[in-house]
Amino acid sequence: MNFVAFSFACPACGSREVTYTCDPACCFNHVCNLCYATFEPVTIKTGEEVAIDCETSPPDSCEPTVACAVCGSLAVYSVIRNGVMHGDYACAACRALLSLSFENPKQG
Numbered sequence: 782m783n784f785v786a787f788s789f790a791c792p793a794c795g796s797r798e799v800t801y802t803c804d805p806a807c808c809f810n811h812v813c814n815l816c817y818a819t820f821e822p823v824t825i826k827t828g829e830e831v832a833i834d835c836e837t838s839p840p841d842s843c844e845p846t847v848a849c850a851v852c853g854s855l856a857v858y859s860v861i862r863n864g865v866m867h868g869d870y871a872c873a874a875c876r877a878l879l880s881l882s883f884e885n886p887k888q889g
Contacts, residue, residue: 784835784858784871787845792883793818800843805855809847810885817889822881824850824857824870829878833858833871851877 790797791813798814809821824847835858847857847870854874859866870879 782831783861784833784873785861785866786859787847787857787870788859788866789822789845789868789881791816791818792820792886793888799845801845802843805846805848811845813889818887819889820883820886822847823884824848824872824879825882826850827869827878827880830876831860831871831878833873833876835873847881849875849877850879851875 788797791799794813794816796813796815799811800814801811803810810819812819846855848855849857849872852875854872856873857870858873860869860871870881
């Protein structure tokens with residue numbers, strides 16, 4: 782299992798060209814650069830843990846980001862298994878394995 786920077790596909794069109802448009806102190810509003818849909822990703826506890834050792838520097842201001850459902854950290858990474866992104870996420874702060882959902886979706 783490997784870990785890469787947090788990434789996900791737009792829930793409306795499947796594009797991975799997604800930009801974060803706010804500040805974690807406010808909300809997690811993201812916009813799709815292809816279809817202009819807006820949405821807020823949220824993590825969901827799975828009850829599992831993983832061994833993760835990733836650098837926990839904060840992402841660039843426009844890079845997709847999300848808070849861990851367990852501890853609230855922004856150190857959430859995408860999980861790669863057998864060279865493929867599976868839609869699982871892991872928190873480097875508390876080692877929680879997470880899934881992802883979206884709130885407040887609006888078509889662009």
